[in-house]
Amino acid sequence: MADKITHISGHAVPIEGDEIDTDRIMPARFLKEITFDKMGEYLFYDARFDSDGNPLEFPLNEDRFKDASIMVVHNNFGCGSSREHAPQAIKRYGFNAIIGESFAEIFLGNCRSLGVPAVMMLRPEINALMEELDSNPSLDVSLDLEAMTVSYSDKVVPIALSDQNRSAFLEGTWNSLAMLQANDEAINTTASNLGYFSNFE
Amino acid sequence: MAEHTLYNNVWNLHKVAQLATGADQLLIGLHLVHEVTSPQAFAALKEQGKSIKFPNRTYATMDHIIPTDVIARPYQDPQAELMGATLEKNANEFGIQFFGRQSGKQGIVHVLGPELGLTQPGMTIACGDSHTSTHGAFGALAFGIGTTEVHHVMQTQTLSLIPLKVRRVEVNGSLETGVYAKDVILKIIEKLGVKGGIGFVYEYAGSVFESMSMEERMTVCNMSIEGGARIGYINPDDTTFEYVSGREFAPKGQAFDKALSYWKSIQSRPDAEYDDIVTFDASDIEPMVTWGINPGQGVGISEQLPDPAQFSGADRRTLEEAFDYMSLQPGQSMAGVPIDVAFIGSCTNSRISDLREVAHVLDGRRVSESVKTLVVPGSQQVKSQAEAEGLDKIFTAAGAEWREPGCSMCLAMNPDKLIGNQVCASSSNRNFMGRQGSATGRTLLMSPAMVAAAAVKGHVTDVRQLLEGY
Ligand code: SF4
Numbered sequence: 001m002a003d004k005i006t007h008i009s010g011h012a013v014p015i016e017g018d019e020i021d022t023d024r025i026m027p028a029r030f031l032k033e034i035t036f037d038k039m040g041e042y043l044f045y046d047a048r049f050d051s052d053g054n055p056l057e058f059p060l061n062e063d064r065f066k067d068a069s070i071m072v073v074h075n076n077f078g079c080g081s082s083r084e085h086a087p088q089a090i091k092r093y094g095f096n097a098i099i100g101e102s103f104a105e106i107f108l109g110n111c112r113s114l115g116v117p118a119v120m121m122l123r124p125e126i127n128a129l130m131e132e133l134d135s136n137p138s139l140d141v142s143l144d145l146e147a148m149t150v151s152y153s154d155k156v157v158p159i160a161l162s163d164q165n166r167s168a169f170l171e172g173t174w175n176s177l178a179m180l181q182a183n184d185e186a187i188n189t190t191a192s193n194l195g196y197f198s199n200f201e
Numbered sequence: 202m203a204e205h206t207l208y209n210n211v212w213n214l215h216k217v218a219q220l221a222t223g224a225d226q227l228l229i230g231l232h233l234v235h236e237v238t239s240p241q242a243f244a245a246l247k248e249q250g251k252s253i254k255f256p257n258r259t260y261a262t263m264d265h266i267i268p269t270d271v272i273a274r275p276y277q278d279p280q281a282e283l284m285g286a287t288l289e290k291n292a293n294e295f296g297i298q299f300f301g302r303q304s305g306k307q308g309i310v311h312v313l314g315p316e317l318g319l320t321q322p323g324m325t326i327a328c329g330d331s332h333t334s335t336h337g338a339f340g341a342l343a344f345g346i347g348t349t350e351v352h353h354v355m356q357t358q359t360l361s362l363i364p365l366k367v368r369r370v371e372v373n374g375s376l377e378t379g380v381y382a383k384d385v386i387l388k389i390i391e392k393l394g395v396k397g398g399i400g401f402v403y404e405y406a407g408s409v410f411e412s413m414s415m416e417e418r419m420t421v422c423n424m425s426i427e428g429g430a431r432i433g434y435i436n437p438d439d440t441t442f443e444y445v446s447g448r449e450f451a452p453k454g455q456a457f458d459k460a461l462s463y464w465k466s467i468q469s470r471p472d473a474e475y476d477d478i479v480t481f482d483a484s485d486i487e488p489m490v491t492w493g494i495n496p497g498q499g500v501g502i503s504e505q506l507p508d509p510a511q512f513s514g515a516d517r518r519t520l521e522e523a524f525d526y527m528s529l530q531p532g533q534s535m536a537g538v539p540i541d542v543a544f545i546g547s548c549t550n551s552r553i554s555d556l557r558e559v560a561h562v563l564d565g566r567r568v569s570e571s572v573k574t575l576v577v578p579g580s581q582q583v584k585s586q587a588e589a590e591g592l593d594k595i596f597t598a599a600g601a602e603w604r605e606p607g608c609s610m611c612l613a614m615n616p617d618k619l620i621g622n623q624v625c626a627s628s629s630n631r632n633f634m635g636r637q638g639s640a641t642g643r644t645l646l647m648s649p650a651m652v653a654a655a656a657v658k659g660h661v662t663d664v665r666q667l668l669e670g671y
Contacts (some may be wrong), residue, residue, distance in 0.1 A: 021495070024634055025393055028612045028613060036517060081236065081612075087347070106346065109346070109347060176360075179226070179361065180226055183217055186217045187358060190216070194215070196464055199452055
């Protein structure tokens with residue numbers, strides 16, 4: 001069984017903008033590798049560097065956010081491709097959690113599988129947190145999956161996360177493989193009840 | 202929650218158990234594998250000494266990185282060669298059928314599954330690719346998954362999933378000449394938004410979908426994910442059954458009859474309940490073009506681009522960012538916007554009927570000198586069919602390049618890429634920043650016929666003006 005994930009705290013970086021797609025998080029040309037090992041280096045590559053490799057203006061390039069371990073984002077983050085390379089890059093770069101207004105479905109599932117909680121907060125609260133981070137980048141942000149809150153300064157803000165994903169983090173079953181394997185017999189029964197598993201012969 | 206829809210029916214038949222987390226464990230009936238999202242999953246199996254639980258329910262092909270011009274092995278790109286060789290080796294070691302170029306059946310995974318008869322109604326279908334929603338055209342629950350989940354399917358043939366809501370998306374009436382399936386789905390996404398489908402399955406219904414061919418239905422379901430819906434489907438009917446019948450992997454003889462009764466049994470019942478219903482009128486749909494940086498930023502060819510000044514907050518910022526990236530002006534029309542590249546291909550629009558529409562527009566015409574035009578068939582079978590019909594001759598006579606099958610410039614993991622800030626009229630499905638291989642490249646999504654028309658004129662144009670008798 002994997003680690004239980006109940007509390008995550010650290011510094012945070014705001015990445016503003018709606019519909020940040022997985023092509024932006026991880027450009028396709030970096031998918032030509034047969035392991036995920038180097039994905040962290042490619043995170044947001046085209047937003048971070050120009051075509052000559054010179055750094056561009058982007059939060060991840062700012063010194064003041066360099067030890068951030070929580071990403072704060074807006075709406076429909078991670079839309080587009082199913083590439084797990086995107087959340088793999090986020091995790092390998094050093095992020096342990098993402099707080100956003102909403103997430104694309106496949107991305108959300110990938111984050112859960114990797115043990116990176118992606119939790120939702122209302123837009124005004126996201127904006128308030130982003131503003132606070134802008135003026136105080138070394139703010140301590142703390143995510144509590146038991147209480148379902150994010151706290152910073154003297155604020156305690158409610159978050160949303162599906163019951164199923166919350167329970168997967170709290171119980172340490174976010175990689176569901178062991179649970180799935182345990183039902184091997186039921187898997188075989190379900191398959192044998194479906195004619196197409198035997199080509200309707 | 203929805204009840205008695207095809208989604209509910211198929212889900213219930215494939216539900217293995219409820220897990221301790223409260224999520225459902227769902228059996229996957231067909232697992233499709235390609236070279237980009239599978240190597241880490243195969244490696245995990247190897248590391249743990251595990252095998253694939255149902256190798257005969259698992260099929261692999263190469264599509265994303267495969268070159269479409271120089272196809273000799275080893276590929277010129279050593280990384281592409283490594284990915285290709287890795288998949289081939291994995292498929293052999295794990296005993297799954299692999300459709301490489303030698304097979305004569307290789308193609309984009311979402312073109313290949315349906316055309317081989319692997320894709321059938323009432324199945325659950327997963328693939329490490331978000332456009333797996335394409336297969337929903339057959340009345341299957343088909344969806345994209347990440348690589349960890351690919352590993353789960355390989356080892357257990359199941360996934361942990363959270364049930365979704367069902368929205369019925371009806372389009373009634375009939376489409377005008379020059380308005381295609383692509384325009385219908387671009388319109389739906391423009392109206393419902395790129396995140397409108399989050400948490401929903403889309404059931405497409407109404408006379409427009411009923412009278413569509415299977416290939417047109419695939420175009421629609423393909424782009425469900427661009428509207429935020431992980432799954433989109435159309436209830437199977439005679440059009441579906443006729444399409445599947447006789448294909449290589451389709452059941453034959455008595456088995457087909459049994460299959461047919463299963464396929465009919467999973468259709469949405471007349472008394473089905475939905476979480477939401479939206480309706481569109483086909484006569485409101487004209488040829489569509491995207492102008493921005495997500496597939497929801499589309500307009501009809503006769504319409505004007507929105508003005509960010511009329512929006513506030515985040516919506517305004519999103520629009521401004523799109524105008525800035527695309528170098529377009531509020532209030533302008535897309536007609537007349539010059540293009541540098543025309544791309545006809547991708548799992549949305551690279552099937553034989555798409556190529557026929559393109560040939561219809563290009564026949565007897567030349568593409569503009571200034572436009573590089575690529576026609577990339579979706580599979581080797583599509584390619585042979587097109588050549589048997591002489592379509593390739595029409596394309597090359599018009600000055601377009603006729604390529605080998607693959608994803609090509611849809612995501613530009615192979616040598617087919619935009620350069621600098623080129624503008625590409627594209628029959629693919631994503632116009633994200635940098636999507637077509639250049640960090641500053643610009644993509645305009647439209648139907649294949651509209652791409653062909655733009656290639657001829659050198660700028661975006663209403664294809665209806667090039668169609669006879671319009
Ligand atoms: S054609 Fe494009 S969208 Fe379709 S599978 Fe290939 S890369 Fe993905």
